[in-house]
Amino acid sequence: MQIREQLEQLVGQGLSAAVADGSLALDEIPEAALERPRDTNNGDWASTVALRLAKAAKKNPREIAQIIVDHLPENGMIASCEIAGPGFINFTLAPEVFQGVIAQVRQEGADYAKGTIEGPNYINIEYVSANPTGPFHVGHGRWAALGDATARVMRHAGYKVYEENYINDHGSQMDNFGRSVVARYLQELGHDVPLPENCYAGAYVIDIAKSIIEKDGEKWVDADEEERLLNFRERAYAYELAEQHRICDTFGTTFDKWFSERTLYVKDEEGKSQVDRALAAMDERGYLYEKDGATWFKSTAFGDDKDRVLQKSNGEYTYFTSDVAYHYNKMQRGFDHLIDLWGADHHGYIARCEAMLAAWGYPGALEVMLGQLVNLFRNGEPVRMSKRTGEMVTFEELIEEVGVDSTRWLMLSRGADQTIDFDIEVAKKKDASNPVYYVQYAHARICSILRKAAPAELAAKAEAGEISMEELVAQVLPAEIDLSVLIDPSEIALARKIETLHDFVQLAARDRAAFRMTHFCQDLAGLFHGFYTNCHVNVEDEKLRNARLALCDATRIVLSLGLGLLGISAPEKM
RNA sequence: GCGCCCGUGGCUCAAUGGAUAGAGCAUCGGACUUCUAAUCCGACGGUUGUGGGUUCGAGUCCCGCCGGGCGCACCA
Numbered sequence: 001m002q003i004r005e006q007l008e009q010l011v012g013q014g015l016s017a018a019v020a021d022g023s024l025a026l027d028e029i030p031e032a033a034l035e036r037p038r039d040t041n042n043g044d045w046a047s048t049v050a051l052r053l054a055k056a057a058k059k060n061p062r063e064i065a066q067i068i069v070d071h072l073p074e075n076g077m078i079a080s081c082e083i084a085g086p087g088f089i090n091f092t093l094a095p096e097v098f099q100g101v102i103a104q105v106r107q108e109g110a111d112y113a114k115g116t117i118e119g120p121n122y123i124n125i126e127y128v129s130a131n132p133t134g135p136f137h138v139g140h141g142r143w144a145a146l147g148d149a150t151a152r153v154m155r156h157a158g159y160k161v162y163e164e165n166y167i168n169d170h171g172s173q174m175d176n177f178g179r180s181v182v183a184r185y186l187q188e189l190g191h192d193v194p195l196p197e198n199c200y201a202g203a204y205v206i207d208i209a210k211s212i213i214e215k216d217g218e219k220w221v222d223a224d225e226e227e228r229l230l231n232f233r234e235r236a237y238a239y240e241l242a243e244q245h246r247i248c249d250t251f252g253t254t255f256d257k258w259f260s261e262r263t264l265y266v267k268d269e270e271g272k273s274q275v276d277r278a279l280a281a282m283d284e285r286g287y288l289y290e291k292d293g294a295t296w297f298k299s300t301a302f303g304d305d306k307d308r309v310l311q312k313s314n315g316e317y318t319y320f321t322s323d324v325a326y327h328y329n330k331m332q333r334g335f336d337h338l339i340d341l342w343g344a345d346h347h348g349y350i351a352r353c354e355a356m357l358a359a360w361g362y363p364g365a366l367e368v369m370l371g372q373l374v375n376l377f378r379n380g381e382p383v384r385m386s387k388r389t390g391e392m393v394t395f396e397e398l399i400e401e402v403g404v405d406s407t408r409w410l411m412l413s414r415g416a417d418q419t420i421d422f423d424i425e426v427a428k429k430k431d432a433s434n435p436v437y438y439v440q441y442a443h444a445r446i447c448s449i450l451r452k453a454a455p456a457e458l459a460a461k462a463e464a465g466e467i468s469m470e471e472l473v474a475q476v477l478p479a480e481i482d483l484s485v486l487i488d489p490s491e492i493a494l495a496r497k498i499e500t501l502h503d504f505v506q507l508a509a510r511d512r513a514a515f516r517m518t519h520f521c522q523d524l525a526g527l528f529h530g531f532y533t534n535c536h537v538n539v540e541d542e543k544l545r546n547a548r549l550a551l552c553d554a555t556r557i558v559l560s561l562g563l564g565l566l567g568i569s570a571p572e573k574m
Numbered sequence: 575g576c577g578c579c580c581g582u583g584g585c586u587c588a589a590u591g592g593a594u595a596g597a598g599c600a601u602c603g604g605a606c607u608u609c610u611a612a613u614c615c616g617a618c619g620g621u622u623g624u625g626g627g628u629u630c631g632a633g634u635c636c637c638g639c640c641g642g643g644c645g646c647a648c649c650a
């Protein structure tokens with residue numbers, strides 16, 4: 001049982017006892033209302049229940065607090081509790097509690113602080129979802145980092161998470177892309193043809209055209225135009241999709257499914273596409289109508305500003321129709337809840353999407369996470385164009401120059417609804433101005449200490465990567481360690497921080513706020529550096545040494561876990 | 575015009591409605607013959623844009639202003 005739950009139980013018992021013997025006149029037993037005081041001078045945990053009860057119990061909150069404290073059962077957890085301020089009950093936990101935490105972390109490893117979620121919790125999270133018509137830009141990188149970290153955090157908190165990337169491979173932009181390749185192909189072969197309207201002007205299109213020339217030479221110059229367009233479009237699509245996969249791999253973002261928009265239009269054995277089925281489901285419930293030769297969705301029935309066209313008067317479907325079919329498809333696949341991660345410039349799209357889910361009878365099933373935009377800077381100056389290509393800086397260029405870990409940290413270290421001013425030169429600095437290295441350094445420092453504690457031969461193996469830190473530690477430390485010697489304030493502070501991970505994960509998951517994990521990692525690293533300064537680990541006294549090594553090991557596990565939830569590596573040396 | 579997001583020390587950001595609003599950077603001053611100084615300790619720095627309201631309590635919730643960003647297609 002988590003410490004929080006144990007405390008809740010104790011406070012609950014205290015309240016019940018007070019009510020039972022008439023000290024408190026209450027109709028029902030309230031929640032324990034536990035929180036962590038920001039200031040550790042106010043103890044490890046605090047209850048505000050007395051403040052909340054003042055009205056109902058018709059008593060001064062401090063008086064109520066005293067009654068509750070007097071009725072608390074005997075226990076080994078709480079070292080002391082005091083009533084403070086207007087009526088807070090502050091608990092200071094016994095050192096044994098934190099010593100227990102260290103043992104628990106070392107036993108559970110990367111599973112430490114995993115939670116369970118009651119009720120329906122099968123989540124589909126969709127993010128990135130770019131057009132396969134060009135390279136990822138910096139914004140896609142933010143969605144990749146954010147979606148990935150959110151999924152990791154939610155999974156650790158106990159949700160079942162399915163990650164999905166929607167490929168916009170259906171609309172007219174695909175033909176524009178194909179036409180652009182055709183034009184570049186002909187131009188490269190010396191033909192004077194203009195670029196088409198709405199064309200993709202980037203140099204990467206020329207590269208694709210060149211690769212076609214390399215393979216097929218001039219054979220397409222006089223080919224059937226339709227056939228040529230189709231061929232080039234598909235080759236260009238395949239190329240860009242492969243690029244997207246490659247960059248996601250490099251960045252450490254993996255999806256359970258890459259969902260092709262086109263598949264929504266494929267007829268099944270009954271002659272019906274998923275678009276047909278989604279629209280039929282809307283029609284059944286009476287939310288489709290015809291006007292001006294077009295088919296409309298009555299989204300205003302669910303709070304949208306205006307109704308939306310699904311099938312245009314020329315018979316084509318709108319982009320929105322794909323999303324209708326896609327979201328219908330997701331619900332049919334059995335998810336309890338859908339999360340879409342979009343750029344903030346799409347916020348106007350939310351109402352109609354929520355409306356369609358409501359139209360099928362799934363109100364509230366869709367949650368849209370908006371991510372604000374990323375502005376690039378270099379030494380404080382705005383950067384729009386890449387020096388190398390003269391075009392928009394791509395995400396790949398960014399991670400090449402800055403590195404994956406630093407990029408992820410900067411993208412994740414603030415809330416999704418904060419605009420990010422990303423300064424490339426700051427991100428590249430490997431010093432104190434870049435917290436990711438501060439955290440990684442703490443991890444590397446611990447690994448170094450653990451190696452120092454091991455026989456030279458073992459340490460050398462660990463350094464060469466032949467054995468893992470787990471294997472090394474298992475050989476250095478005995479199975480039974482007496483942790484009661486860990487009483488230094490910086491030792492307790494470190495263990496206390498580790499114990500907060502469970503809450504951090506739960507809150508970060510609930511609020512979809514993965515960025516909180518960066519704060520956790522930074523705080524934990526800071527406390528470790530403090531401990532390192534105050535307490536020498538590899539001391540003569542074997543009992544103390546082993547206990548401190550165990551504390552180091554637990555910190556290492558949790559740092560690695562915390563960084564892992566952000567998709568950031570935990571290096572064993574720097 | 576309507577809608578969404580954001581205004582917190584010089585800078586970048588925190589703060590499940592709780593206590594004296596916290597970190598980091600920058601600036602200044604200290605600490606390495608000892609397990610990694612990519613570190614640590616200290617100092618300086620604030621009327622949380624603004625005016626009301628809600629309550630035991632508001633940076634946080636509600637309303638109005640001011641300032642900044644983004645969006646308002648039978649485009650994708």
